[in-house]
């Protein structure tokens with residue numbers, strides 16, 4: 486088991502279960518890195534079972550036995566779009582104010598709140614298929630918004646990339662999902678543009 490969607494991009498993964506949120510966004514297809522894992526039911530089922538297993542491992546839980554009915558595929562894609570939209574907002578501009586009950590985005594999800602004998606409380610996802618995923622993803626975002634790790638989850642600056650990565654830099658200044666790929670390509674383009682600009686300058 487692995488975070489198979491994110492590993493294709495060689496992006497830094499978010500800690501613990503938050504990596505599931507990143508993983509959902511990174512099922513997207515990007516030329517050079519990989520195809521859309523939600524393009525058809527077979528790849529979507531394969532991805533969900535691997536990601537759910539990896540998520541369970543991150544929490545020390547047994548892997549859930551999930552089914553993904555064909556009718557759920559659109560809901561999973563819509564969840565991806567909703568989460569990507571949240572990450573499109575730069576961390577410094579994301580709301581930290583009170584929850585706005587009048588502006589609820591879909592899908593709604595149910596979850597179980599449980600306590601153990603030592604007095605620790607956890608949120609466990611409920612349902613199966615797209616419902617389970619929505620439950621796990623909203624739970625992880627909730628926890629990340631409370632512990633601050635949400636602001637480290639970003640989208641790559643590459644306009645055709647937009648891969649989700651975890652910015653572990655001290656000042657939170659990372660902009661590329663991977664400096665060796667997207668970062669280098671951008672530097673190359675910038676230096677080419679500079680050379681071109683210099684070549685057209687007066688006296689050259």
Ligand SMILES: [Zn+2]
Pocket residue numbers: 641642643646647648661662663667
């Ligand atoms: Zn990128």
